[in-house]
Amino acid sequence: MDTPAASPPNANPETLRNEIGVLMQRFESEPEHVLQVTRLAVQLFDGLAAWHQLGARDRQLLDAAACLHDIGWSVTQPDGKGHHKESARLIREFPWTALTPEEVELVALVARYHRKAVPTLEHGAYSALSPVQQRRVRILGACLRVGDALDRRHIQRVDHVEIRLTSDRLEIVVLSTRETGAELFAADAKGDLLRQEFGSSVFFMNR
Numbered sequence: 001m002d003t004p005a006a007s008p009p010n011a012n013p014e015t016l017r018n019e020i021g022v023l024m025q026r027f028e029s030e031p032e033h034v035l036q037v038t039r040l041a042v043q044l045f046d047g048l049a050a051w052h053q054l055g056a057r058d059r060q061l062l063d064a065a066a067c068l069h070d071i072g073w074s075v076t077q078p079d080g081k082g083h084h085k086e087s088a089r090l091i092r093e094f095p096w097t098a099l100t101p102e103e104v105e106l107v108a109l110v111a112r113y114h115r116k117a118v119p120t121l122e123h124g125a126y127s128a129l130s131p132v133q134q135r136r137v138r139i140l141g142a143c144l145r146v147g148d149a150l151d152r153r154h155i156q157r158v159d160h161v162e163i164r165l166t167s168d169r170l171e172i173v174v175l176s177t178r179e180t181g182a183e184l185f186a187a188d189a190k191g192d193l194l195r196q197e198f199g200s201s202v203f204f205m206n207r
Contacts, residue, residue, distance in 0.1 A: 009097045016060060016098035020067050023094055027071035033154045038066035040161055041147030044172070045140070047163025051170075051198070052139045061103060062140045065091075065110035069144060088112035105129075106136060113141035114148050118193045142194040149186035150174065157183055162207075170198050174206045 028034060045054070045062055072086030088108040096104050109126060113119055119138055121127040126134060150158045157180050164171035172187070174180055187204045195202045 008100045008103065011098065013060065013098075016064065019094070019096060019098050020064050023068055023071060023090065027074040027090060028068075029073065030070065030154065032156060033151055034067055034070055036151045036156045036158075037069065037144070037147045038063055039147075040150050040158060041066045041143045043161050044143040044146055044163070047161070048139075048143070048165065048170075051165060054136065054139060057103075058136060058140060061099075061107050061136075062110065062143055064099075065107045065114075065140060066144050066147060068107070069111040069114040069148065084112050084115045087114075102133070106133065106140070109137045110140040110144055113137065113193070114144045115190075118196065138193060138197055142191075142197055145190040145193055146172070146187050149190040150180075150183045152183050152186035168199065169201045169203070170194075171203050171205060174204065176206065180206055 024031060024034070042059065042063055045052075045059055068091055069087055070083065071090050072083035072088070073080050075086050075090075076083040088111055091108040091111055092104060094104075099107065105125065109119070109129075117123075119126045119134065119141065126137060129137065150161065157178050158174050158176050160175040162173040162175065164173060172191075174184060174187075184204050184206060191202050191204065
């Protein structure tokens, strides 16, 4: 069983917001996109709370990872190749006071898994975590992957997401007054980690 984590040097939530803001100001060139992704990822987290049973601190870590998931673009221009891994590196290198070292690693890994491969024990940093921490990364990463997909074109088409959850079926309903075909297609593809955790009965639809 995991022992309780030590408190960060400065546990004030406002300090965490300020430190996220420093990194965004330094490295993020498209804040509208990452703030939209963050909003949608957190909506997914909240809607799935009865299933994942994670807490308020996990919500804060997801918020941090979502805000920072694309900062690696700043060092991988022009094609962004490998930017997810660079985002994780930049998160690890920042002198956080509002996160513990363990939390920094969780945020870095959630940001790293917003695209490409899902977590696997072949990845050293992930495999070094306890099973409880690995599950946190998978759940938060699943929310971020879907949130990112729902802004696939970086044009903020999705207004809101609603969750319809039963014991064996999950429906993610996209609310928008505009066409969202590309976003739904991307979400279905990047719902891979969510399906891995919940089961195959995960469906995306619009209203």
